[in-house]
Amino acid sequence: MAADPTPLAELRRRLAEVTDLERTSMLLAWDQEVTMPPAGAEWHAQQRATIERLAHERFAADRVGELLAAAEPESALDEDLLRVTRRDFDKARRVPAELVEQLVHAGATGHEAWARARAASDFALFEPHLRRNVELRRRYVACFPEVERRYDALLDDHEPGMRTAQAQDVLERLRDGLVPLVDAAGPADDALVQGGPFPVEAQRRLVETVLRQVGADERRWRLDDAAHPFSATISPGDVRLTTRYAPDDLDALFCALHEFGHGLYEANVDPALARSPLGSGASSAVHESQSRLWENMVGRSAGFWRWCLPHLQAALPERFAGRTWQDVHRAVNVVRPTLIRVSADEVTYGLHVVLRFELELGLFEGDLAVADLPAAWAERMRAYLGLAVPDDAHGVLQDVHWGEGLFGYFPTYALGTILSGQLWAAVRAAMPDIEEQFARGEFGALAEWLAEHVHRHGRRLDPAQVVERAAGGPLDPGPYLEYVRAKLEAASARLIA
Amino acid sequence: MAADPTPLAELRRRLAEVTDLERTSMLLAWDQEVTMPPAGAEWHAQQRATIERLAHERFAADRVGELLAAAEPESALDEDLLRVTRRDFDKARRVPAELVEQLVHAGATGHEAWARARAASDFALFEPHLRRNVELRRRYVACFPEVERRYDALLDDHEPGMRTAQAQDVLERLRDGLVPLVDAAGPADDALVQGGPFPVEAQRRLVETVLRQVGADERRWRLDDAAHPFSATISPGDVRLTTRYAPDDLDALFCALHEFGHGLYEANVDPALARSPLGSGASSAVHESQSRLWENMVGRSAGFWRWCLPHLQAALPERFAGRTWQDVHRAVNVVRPTLIRVSADEVTYGLHVVLRFELELGLFEGDLAVADLPAAWAERMRAYLGLAVPDDAHGVLQDVHWGEGLFGYFPTYALGTILSGQLWAAVRAAMPDIEEQFARGEFGALAEWLAEHVHRHGRRLDPAQVVERAAGGPLDPGPYLEYVRAKLEAASARLIA
Numbered sequence: 002m003a004a005d006p007t008p009l010a011e012l013r014r015r016l017a018e019v020t021d022l023e024r025t026s027m028l029l030a031w032d033q034e035v036t037m038p039p040a041g042a043e044w045h046a047q048q049r050a051t052i053e054r055l056a057h058e059r060f061a062a063d064r065v066g067e068l069l070a071a072a073e074p075e076s077a078l079d080e081d082l083l084r085v086t087r088r089d090f091d092k093a094r095r096v097p098a099e100l101v102e103q104l105v106h107a108g109a110t111g112h113e114a115w116a117r118a119r120a121a122s123d124f125a126l127f128e129p130h131l132r133r134n135v136e137l138r139r140r141y142v143a144c145f146p147e148v149e150r151r152y153d154a155l156l157d158d159h160e161p162g163m164r165t166a167q168a169q170d171v172l173e174r175l176r177d178g179l180v181p182l183v184d185a186a187g188p189a190d191d192a193l194v195q196g197g198p199f200p201v202e203a204q205r206r207l208v209e210t211v212l213r214q215v216g217a218d219e220r221r222w223r224l225d226d227a228a229h230p231f232s233a234t235i236s237p238g239d240v241r242l243t244t245r246y247a248p249d250d251l252d253a254l255f256c257a258l259h260e261f262g263h264g265l266y267e268a269n270v271d272p273a274l275a276r277s278p279l280g281s282g283a284s285s286a287v288h289e290s291q292s293r294l295w296e297n298m299v300g301r302s303a304g305f306w307r308w309c310l311p312h313l314q315a316a317l318p319e320r321f322a323g324r325t326w327q328d329v330h331r332a333v334n335v336v337r338p339t340l341i342r343v344s345a346d347e348v349t350y351g352l353h354v355v356l357r358f359e360l361e362l363g364l365f366e367g368d369l370a371v372a373d374l375p376a377a378w379a380e381r382m383r384a385y386l387g388l389a390v391p392d393d394a395h396g397v398l399q400d401v402h403w404g405e406g407l408f409g410y411f412p413t414y415a416l417g418t419i420l421s422g423q424l425w426a427a428v429r430a431a432m433p434d435i436e437e438q439f440a441r442g443e444f445g446a447l448a449e450w451l452a453e454h455v456h457r458h459g460r461r462l463d464p465a466q467v468v469e470r471a472a473g474g475p476l477d478p479g480p481y482l483e484y485v486r487a488k489l490e491a492a493s494a495r496l497i498a
Numbered sequence: 499m500a501a502d503p504t505p506l507a508e509l510r511r512r513l514a515e516v517t518d519l520e521r522t523s524m525l526l527a528w529d530q531e532v533t534m535p536p537a538g539a540e541w542h543a544q545q546r547a548t549i550e551r552l553a554h555e556r557f558a559a560d561r562v563g564e565l566l567a568a569a570e571p572e573s574a575l576d577e578d579l580l581r582v583t584r585r586d587f588d589k590a591r592r593v594p595a596e597l598v599e600q601l602v603h604a605g606a607t608g609h610e611a612w613a614r615a616r617a618a619s620d621f622a623l624f625e626p627h628l629r630r631n632v633e634l635r636r637r638y639v640a641c642f643p644e645v646e647r648r649y650d651a652l653l654d655d656h657e658p659g660m661r662t663a664q665a666q667d668v669l670e671r672l673r674d675g676l677v678p679l680v681d682a683a684g685p686a687d688d689a690l691v692q693g694g695p696f697p698v699e700a701q702r703r704l705v706e707t708v709l710r711q712v713g714a715d716e717r718r719w720r721l722d723d724a725a726h727p728f729s730a731t732i733s734p735g736d737v738r739l740t741t742r743y744a745p746d747d748l749d750a751l752f753c754a755l756h757e758f759g760h761g762l763y764e765a766n767v768d769p770a771l772a773r774s775p776l777g778s779g780a781s782s783a784v785h786e787s788q789s790r791l792w793e794n795m796v797g798r799s800a801g802f803w804r805w806c807l808p809h810l811q812a813a814l815p816e817r818f819a820g821r822t823w824q825d826v827h828r829a830v831n832v833v834r835p836t837l838i839r840v841s842a843d844e845v846t847y848g849l850h851v852v853l854r855f856e857l858e859l860g861l862f863e864g865d866l867a868v869a870d871l872p873a874a875w876a877e878r879m880r881a882y883l884g885l886a887v888p889d890d891a892h893g894v895l896q897d898v899h900w901g902e903g904l905f906g907y908f909p910t911y912a913l914g915t916i917l918s919g920q921l922w923a924a925v926r927a928a929m930p931d932i933e934e935q936f937a938r939g940e941f942g943a944l945a946e947w948l949a950e951h952v953h954r955h956g957r958r959l960d961p962a963q964v965v966e967r968a969a970g971g972p973l974d975p976g977p978y979l980e981y982v983r984a985k986l987e988a989a990s991a992r993l994i995a
Contacts (some may be wrong), residue, residue, distance in 0.1 A: 021548035024541075025522060028529060036533065040718040041736030044521075047773065048733070051518035055552065221537040236545070239538030276544065 008071035009079060015065060016086065017276035022056035024235055031233040031241055035225045050105075057101075061093040078273070081461040086278050088161070095144045104141065107133050108406040115404025122394035124375050127404065132371045134406040135364055142365065151365050155409025159285040160416065162463050165366075168358070168412050171419060171476050176355045178482040180385055182348050186336035187493055193324065193332040197249035199317055204246050207316040208257045211309065215295070215444045217242070217261055221268060224257065232260040234267035237275050251333070255296050262295035263288055265448060269456035284464035285410060287455065289417020290424055294451075297347055298425040298484075299444070304436030306330045331495065334488055338386040340395040348485050352385040354415035357400070361408050422481025423472035424455070505568035506576060512562060513583065514773035519553035521732055528730040528738055532722045547602075554598070558590040575770070578958040583775050585658070592641045601638065604630050605903040612901025619891035621872050624901065629868045631903040632861055639862065649862050652906025656782040657913065659960050662863075665855070665909050668916060668973050673852045675979040677882055679845050683833035684990055690821065690829040694746035696814055701743050704813040705754045708806065712792070712941045714739070714758055718765060721754065726898075729757040731764035734772050748830070752793050759792035760785055762945060766953035781961035782907060784952065786914020787921055791948075794844055795922040795981075796941070801933030803827045828992065831985055835883040837892040845982050849882040851912035854897070858905050919978025920969035921952070 029049045037045060059065075069087055074080045111130040118127035138155065145154040152165040160168075212224060217240075227243035234240050242264050244257040266282050274280040282288045299305055306326040313329065314321045321329070336346050342353035360377055363369030369377060378397045379390040390396040402410055428450055429435055438446055454471040468476055526546045534542060556562075566584055571577045608627040615624035635652065642651040649662040657665075709721060714737075724740035731737050739761050741754040763779050771777040779785045796802055803823040810826065811818045818826070833843050839850035857874055860866030866874060875894045876887040887893035899907055925947055926932055935943055951968040965973055 017544075018548050018552075021545040022552075025526065025545050025549060028545075029522065029525070032525060032529070036720065037732075038716065038718050038720050038736050041733050044733030044735055044772070047514070048518045048522050048525075051515050052522060052549075055515075055519075219535065221535050223533065223535050235534075236538050236541030238541055239535050275541070 007073070008068045009073060009075070012065070012068040012072050012086070013082075013277070015059065015068070016082075016278060019056050019060045020276045020278070020280065022052055022059070026052045026056065027233050028235050031235070034227045034229070034231070035241075035243065057093065061090065065090055066094070078279075078461070082277060082279055085460050089278055092158075096141060097144075100137070100140055100144070104137050104406055107137050108404075111404045111406055112401065115398065115401060119394050119398040122392045122398065124393040124397055127398060128371055131374075131403055134403065135371060135408075138406060138408050139365065152362055152409065155361075155365065156412065157409075159410050159413050160464060161284055162465055163284075163286075163416075165362070167476070168416065169362070171478055172355050172358055172412060172415055175351050175415060175419060175478040175481070176385070178478060179348060179351050179485075182482075182485060182489060183336070183338060183352070183386060186348060186489060189335035189337035191332045191335040191337075193320070193328055194251050195249065197247075199248055199251060199320070201246040201248055203316045204251070204253050207312055208244060208254055210312050210316075211254060212242070212257060212261060214308075214442055215258070215261060215299070216265065216448050222264065230256045230260055232263040232267075234264060234281070237268060237270065237272050237280075240264040240268045255300050255333075258300040259292040259296035262292035265295070265451070266291045266456050269448075269452040270459040271457045271461075274459040274461065279460045281459060283458065283460055283462060283467050285413035286416035286420060287464050287467055289414055290420035291417075291451065291455065293418050293421040294424060298421060298428075299439065299447070301330070301333050301347070302436055302439060303327075303330050304439030306333075307440035308442045331492065334492065336489065336492075338388055340382070340388055340390060341399055348489070349386055351415045351418055351481075354411055354418075356381045356385060357411040358415070361411065365408065416476060419476055419478045419481050420468060420472065422479075422484050423468070423474075423477060424451075425484060426480040427454075427472055504570070505565045506570060506572070509562070509565040509569050509583070510579075510774065512556065512565070513579075513775060516553050516557045517773045517775070517777065519549055519556070523549045523553065524730050525732050528732070531724045531726070531728070532738075532740065543606075554590065558587065562587055563591070575776075575958070579774060579776055582957050586775055589655075593638060594641075597634070597637055597641070601634050601903055604634050605901075608901045608903055609898065612895065612898060616891050616895040619889045619895065621890040621894055624895060625868055628871075628900055631900065632868060632905075635903060635905050636862065647863060649859055649906065652858075652862065653909065654906075656907050656910050657961060658781055659962055660781075660783075660913075662859070664973070665913065666859070668975055669852050669855055669909060669912055672848050672912060672916060672975040672978070673882070675975060676845060676848050676982075679979075679982060679986060680833070680835060680849070680883060683845060683986060686832035686834035688829040688832040688834075690817070690825055691748050692746065694744075696745055696748060696817070698743040698745055700813045701748070701750050704809055705741060705751050707809050707813075708751060709739070709754060709758060711805075711939055712755070712758060712796070713762065713945050719761065727753045727757055729760040729764075731761060731778070734765060734767065734769050734777075737761040737765045752797050752830075755797040756789040756793035759789035762792070762948070763788045763953050766945075766949040767956040768954045768958075771956040771958065776957045778956060780955070780957055780959060780964050782910035783913035783917060784961050784964050786911055787917035788914075788948065788952065790915050790918040791921060795918060795925075796936065796944070798827070798830050798844070799933055799936060800824075800827050801936030803830075804937035805939045828989065831989065833986065833989075835885055837879070837885055837887060838896055845986070846883055848912045848915055848978075851908055851915075853878045853882060854908040855912070858908065862905065913973060916973055916975045916978050917965060917969065919976075919981050920965070920971075920974060921948075922981060923977040924951075924969055 026049055029045065029052065033042070033045050033049075069083065069090060072079075072083060074083055107130070111134050114130040115127050118124060139151075142148075142151045142154040148154045148157075150165045156163050156165055156168060209224065212222070217224070221238055222240050222242065224242045224244065227245060230243045230245050232240070232242050242257060242260040244253045244260065246253040266288060270280055270282070282291075303326070306329050310321070310324075310326040310329060314324075334347075336348045338349050339345055342350070345353050356378070359381065360369065360374060363377065364371070375390075375393060375397045382388050382390050382396065402408075428447060431450060432438070432446060435447060438444070455467055458467060462470070465475070468474075523546055526542065526549065530539070530542055530546075566580065566587060569576075569580055571580055604627070608631050611624055611627040615621065636648075639645075639648050639651040645651045645654075647662045653660050653662055653665060706721065709719070710716075714721070718735055719737050719739065721739045721741065724742060727740045727742050729737070729739050739754060739757040741750045741757065743750040763785060767777055767779070779788075800823070803826050807818070807821075807823040807826060811821075831844075833845045835846050836842055839847070842850050853875070856878065857866065857871060860874065861868070872887075872890060872894045879885050879887050879893070899905075925944060928947060929935070929943060932944060935941070952964055955964060959967070962972070965971075
């Protein structure tokens, strides 16, 4: 193999190879959920572990450190590449390989234990595994002794640069704004979009129609079914969405729009950043702002339903013939506290997340014991949503994250929701007629605004810079709270009228 | 990472990793043909090149040579592993990396040029690329100066241990046996299975029924559509077949049975050989014997159609209601010379392959110039099949192999066909009632016989040993010629009666 002319060129080549391995791992993950025959699971796990180990080894190698020290940037892009890569490299080298292996193993074991415990609705079956995950994550945190607060080390993995103090501040303001809105919400009537029968094949055609209209053309995108919907961007030319159809609700449509938001972000990153650490989304929260914007600000808007109603009626005439877009718009916007996060509406969702964030803080910085999680969960569920938790399956066992040893991720759901409110306010300021555009089936101007202000930068900008530039200020729950308040007021006005 | 206790253990770990990479590359190839959105092609090629380069680098590494020198076998299995791995390693190290890169690049360029030339039916567009491929392959051959004949080096890549002299001998005997049979074949009447309309969805259900019956259960197998059908075994628990449906013929069924034969071979390799160089089929010819056995000896047998007829009638009632299994059996066994190899029947197929083999010999050992290929092709097509070649697309440009720089592969199609005849004779000797079993929809005893005598050994036995043990002697075209002769006689008897 010919020698590279400069350290920078050799580094770029090495990073392209690592990115190829990471994207291949993503393809394997997609394949497992969508196409793999079940008997392939054991071998699949070994193949994926090999790909991931090679990606890690080749990125965290001594040679990469030498190249990072010797590389001389020739452009602003090079400077960004070196800055982000140095940060990633430092994090990758801090954690001993032995601890990484223990984390991976405990995560896999914990996932299985969680699934069994949830099926039995018995936290006791999960507790020892969760204790192990927390203990290992504490050792992980100890690899970063320079952090101000221990939780900072967890949060930084998903939200680079974000500090716990800032997250805590905006999430408290979100919580304090949302709790009174839950109490003020009127009676929920969403019978129109519940219960079915909504034949899956008809829903599938509707979802395909909507995705095509918002911009998921078949040259670059595909849509499949998955038990737990997700998106996977294999390359700038290959974006894969999944959704889940149920015959008794229309969640598949909102789920598809949510994943489209994630996919569009990745698809629109500047192609010049592909095959490098800069070529993906800036953070989990910025990603989530995109998915929630398409799911909610678009998919639950009046403008969207003015366009979509005839398509809904064509797909499901028995239920929707003779109904107005206002009927559908009202039904997909009801507020009703639920025990389950993934079924939550726009008002209550944030409170589910704040609850988890507060419990994680208690585990890693306070004196909350793993054994006390179910009680702490029930207490907050009553305080924030007024609901009694009947069993562990509908409480502390509902999410997979902790079973896999994933801490510091939950808050990004709410931070993303907050950001979606700020971005939506900026979009409406820039394009006051945006809902009129939706009503004509035009979604291209929104996609372009997002590409220009958020997507194209990839990881060249830090998350805080993305927020600052696109939203005109730091993270602020105000616009989101205004957005949901306005919806609730419109709903009460309709009730009174 | 903990040190491995012995060189053998470290070698096994390294080989498992290389196998994981190779199977991942196969998954990427499958994905490209079956699921990838078209705009992903460019990035896919880079990802796959990275995976393949890593597989090659980690296998052909100095460390593997040291381990092979130091490893001490502890069992017969270890001895086989070391023998086969040493042979693979020696071949991998013989070819300079620079030449490998040139071969890969010329193969990709040649493939594109071939596709354009075929679309234009103009050999002149392809000729310079083919010259380049031949030139590079000659340099490849020169890396193996110890071979008796130059073509040996090409053949050995696909048929380890096979010599050109032996291949030439059995293929000449095949040719000399087949040519008179072409002349003796009666008029071909396959109108029953041609022309359609055979709705694709109905065919799909039929193919799924047949595959399930022969043993492709959904836990391990999947079936998809592909423009150029192939099979891909991702792991012992994940076997993927593809076929191609046309509304005017039933080729999809035979194609699926062909790919099932390949898949069943890989699926039945002893799981103890998985994640090692021993864990796949022994050679291209042995593989092809399996695919042709299921496609022809099973799929075109009287016993099969006695079982399958009601399923065919249920799927395609308009055409097949009231017809007998004898009608179908006769129609799927007609002999009719065709210009195109992949459409050839059991009698003429071997002659298409012999033609290509003889031209390859002329290119690499004789004085055949690339420019003279179209004329040489036409001459043999007239001599063996009595057909005039109207244009390059229906002649020298019909196959992809030479465009990709693949030489030495074609003969394995006919060698596999020959072996399928020998195996079928052995199966009938062991189970005289085999077609009665088929007629009852029972295919398990055949699958078990093949697993025991061929599949389970993987690459532990050399191809010649597989042939010797399973067929009771060396490669011999006699049984195959007997098999087709008997079919032709039965057909004439029916014509006379």
